[in-house]
Amino acid sequence: MDPxxxxxxxxIGPTLVRRQFLDAHPRVGDALEQAHARIVVFEPDDRGAxxxxxxxxxxxxxxxxxxxxxxxxxxALVVLPDLVAACGFDFSRNHAxxxxxxxxxxxxxxxxxxxEGGGLFFAADGRLGTPTPDAVLAVLARASGAP
Numbered sequence: 001m002d003p004x005x006x007x008x009x010x011x012i013g014p015t016l017v018r019r020q021f022l023d024a025h026p027r028v029g030d031a032l033e034q035a036h037a038r039i040v041v042f043e044p045d046d047r048g049a050x051x052x053x054x055x056x057x058x059x060x061x062x063x064x065x066x067x068x069x070x071x072x073x074x075x076a077l078v079v080l081p082d083l084v085a086a087c088g089f090d091f092s093r094n095h096a097x098x099x100x101x102x103x104x105x106x107x108x109x110x111x112x113x114x115x116e117g118g119g120l121f122f123a124a125d126g127r128l129g130t131p132t133p134d135a136v137l138a139v140l141a142r143a144s145g146a147p
Contacts, residue, residue, distance in 0.1 A: 004029045006038040006070070008062050010077045013041025016112050016119050017075065025133040028140075035144040037071035039109070044076060051078075051086030052099050055111075063105050071144045072106035073136070080115035087126065098126040107143040109136065 004022055005014040017039050022029050032038060042062035046054035055076050066072045087098055101108050101124065109131065110123040121130045 004032045004038060006040045006066065006072070008040060008042040008065055010041050010043045012114075013043070013075070013077045013112065016077075017041060020112075020119070020121065021130055021136075025136075028133050028136050031137055031140055032073075035071050035140055036069060037073060037106075037140055037144060038066075040066055040072040040074050040106070041077055041112070042074065044078065051082055052101075056101050059101055059103060059108065063103070066106070071140070073140060073143060074103060074106060074108045076108075076111045078111050078113050080113040080120065083111060083113045083122065098122070098124065100124070107139045109139060 002014045002018060005017050007014045022039075040062055042058050044051075044054040044058035046057065049057075055078070058076065059074055062074060063072065108124050110121060112119045112121055120128060122128055123131060
């Protein structure tokens with residue numbers, strides 16, 4: 001079990017988070033430990049439903065699965081073509097706006113979208129790219145109630 005990532009059934013999520021982000025930024029792992037926080041990877045399973053409502057439902061379920069003593073930072077593991085179709089993302093400099101998801105506990109960091117070439121990270125607002133360590137630390141501070 002990864003001490004920084006809580007996997008809610010995705011099986012690939014912790015490996016992607018670890019390889020693409022945590023291994024390169026150990027200070028984020030240290031901050032997660034200090035705040036008793038974890039990056040929580042979940043996967044929507046409503047393939048026939050509207051994309052963003054399905055992600056919101058999965059986030060709601062994931063939130064209840066996280067032990068009360070852990071500060072969760074959520075990441076949705078999705079399929080890239082589904083995300084692109086849902087928001088009309090065109091990979092230009094202009095990014096599609098994604099609807100804000102309600103996350104009353106912890107914070108929603110964004111999406112890991114799986115495609116043929118691997119995984120791409122999209123921030124919660126639709127920006128393409130892995131978040132900076134400072135951005136994750138700021139979200140963690142807000143989610144944990146740190147000053």
